[in-house]
Amino acid sequence: MTPDGERRLTVLIADDQPLVRRGLALVLRADPGIEVVGEAGDGEQAVAAAHRLRPRAVLMDIRMPVLDGVRATARLTAELPECRVLALSTFDQDEYVVRALRAGATGFLPKDISPEDLAAALHTVDRGEAVVAPRLLTRLIAAYVTAEPPAAPGTAPAAAPALSALTPREVEVLRQVAAGLDNAEIARTLRIGVQTVKNHVTAVFAKLGVRDRAQAVIVAYETGLVRPGRTG
Template identity: 75%
Template sequence: MTHPVTDPLTVLIADDQPLVRTGLSLILRAAPDIEVVGEAGNGEEAVEAAHKLRPAVVLMDIRMPVLDGVSATERLVAELPGIHVLALSTFDMDEYVIRALRAGASGFLPKDVSPEELAAALRTVRSGEAVVAPRLLTRLIATFVSAPQLTADLTGLTARETEILRLIASGLDNTEIATTLAIGVQTVKNHVTNVFAKLGVRDRAQAVIVAYESGLVRAGNGTS
């Protein structure tokens, strides 16, 4: 029997604007299960604070001075792999977002997200899931990944797993994939787990990037 997580969801806020940090802190402190344990004004401070405070999630502005959020994310993922990063951006279509996801961020949100969506996203990231609207992710990648970089090897995937990855990259969720392929949702979940393991990715966001960079799908139309 599983039990719900009862420990507070600890969050470190990293943003170079004091007013933004204060606003985010006030929003999150209103959630009974979320505890803001610290703030940082740039990526370097964020990495140092994360080492000291060990938050469950770092809420990371991706455009900051001294050390930007992308570089800070790379360091956190390498140095503190148990910590999740949720990237924040002022812009929906931001090439830094793709770089942050490649670096290991578990997702991203625009800064005008609602308080309820922000709290829900933090909980999702803490659970190990990615927080990126699939269709927004595919739009981002179609805009900023212009050509295959051949950085991923898909030869280990079965034909079915390759098709699953193609559908993930087109923005479908598990239920939509199940409908498209006329198979059960649990079967889709099993395939998705296998795809992630074989590709060495930890969530859908990174899997979509691999699909584009391997040339399985092309930017602009989502097909090979």
């Protein structure tokens, strides 16, 4: 428990380098709202430890032996859907980011992130929100997500059955999410209330079968709803 009586965010650290694990643990233990409950040296160990310890979040290195971080993330999000995965890597190439997000990670950050930002990111993914380093987010989808040719402006692509369940307003909200707008910005853009936007976003996530904004953005590009460089 934290000094104000709230439950600490329990975190499992998965990295194949012991010094990195220890360094991350020291950084996170400086945050009174975070409790490091365990460490793992590969993806297989991470999945087993998560089942045993039931952390609310896992810091997952992408490149590990036995079972890599992407496959471990896919297993965790399928087997323990209440557990959030925040992927970390010194290899911040866009392909790793997209693979991690597709596998179900709620965020992806480079290992050179500051201690304060790392702790803040963990609290963010614990709330179910996506976190991707700004330097990666814009270029990753444009470079690595394949989109079908877009339909006429204002309509969902004909070859996008994933979008067929969305209402016209939900399609427009998804378009704004793909542009990187938060709920308040979407509300101003569409001239609707913030709570209405939240309701639309929740409905979009449910209909698309995605967990967060990052995965929703990938769907928007893959279906051709938006194109690289033209999210507005």
